[in-house]
Amino acid sequence: MSVAEVCVSFALAPQPNSVAQARRLLRAQLGMWAVRDDDACDAAALVLSELVTNAVVHTTSRWIICEVCADSEKLRISVRDEGCGPGVPRPEHRGVDEEHGRGLLLVDAVSSAWGVHEAGPGIGRSVWAELRRTAAEVSSRSE
Numbered sequence: 001m002s003v004a005e006v007c008v009s010f011a012l013a014p015q016p017n018s019v020a021q022a023r024r025l026l027r028a029q030l031g032m033w034a035v036r037d038d039d040a041c042d043a044a045a046l047v048l049s050e051l052v053t054n055a056v057v058h059t060t061s062r063w064i065i066c067e068v069c070a071d072s073e074k075l076r077i078s079v080r081d082e083g084c085g086p087g088v089p090r091p092e093h094r095g096v097d098e099e100h101g102r103g104l105l106l107v108d109a110v111s112s113a114w115g116v117h118e119a120g121p122g123i124g125r126s127v128w129a130e131l132r133r134t135a136a137e138v139s140s141r142s143e
Contacts, residue, residue: 004071005069005070005071006033006069006070006071007067007068007069007070008029008067008068008069009065009066009067009068010022010025010065010066011063011064011065011066012052012063012064012065012066013063013064014055014056014059014061014062014063014064014081015056016056018052018056018064019049019052019053019056022048022049022052022066023045023048023049025066026044026045026048026066026068026077027041027045029068030044030068030070030075033070035070035075035133037133037134040075040131040132040133040134043110043111043131044068044075044077044131046106046107046110047077047106047107047110047111047114047129047131048066048068048077048079050103050104050106050107051066051077051079051103051107051127051129052064052066052079053103054079054103054104054127055079055081055127059081059082059083059125060082061081061082061083061124062082063081063082064079064080064081065079065080065081066078066079066080067079067080070133071133072133073132073133074112074130074131074132074133075130075131075132075133076128076129076130076131077128077129077130077131078126078127078128078129079126079127079128080124080125080126081124081125082124082125083118083119083123083124083125107129110131111129111130111131112130112131112132113129113130114127114128114129114130115127115128116128
């Protein structure tokens with residue numbers, strides 16, 4: 001028997017300290033949902049951190065909405081902003097000396113799937129990722 005999907009969302013200010021706030025809210029929610037796998041919780045916190053950071057750094061949004069959903073098998077994390085940044089978010093390989101720019105590579109590495117949904121000008125953009133609710137080896141999507 002599968003458990004129905006449950007979701008929660010929260011709004012954040014587009015400020016650097018919102019990244020830590022998002023992680024705290026996520027961990028509290030995962031605890032309430034009895035997600036006990038530390039590796040899965042750590043991966044979810046990493047994904048949310050990277051997505052919120054991108055919304056703060058790469059857009060001029062006045063708001064950020066985070067949504068976290070869970071069912072018996074997976075977690076889905078979505079971060080929506082006003083989509084004011086240039087271009088569509090995509091992973092980029094950086095030089096070894098560069099300090100920034102690897103967030104979506106990390107999201108890609110730890111999630112089973114991720115993507116971008118453009119709702120339209122003034123409506124917003126969502127970047128989402130899905131992860132297993134329990135840690136398991138993520139199959140390579142590049143094979």
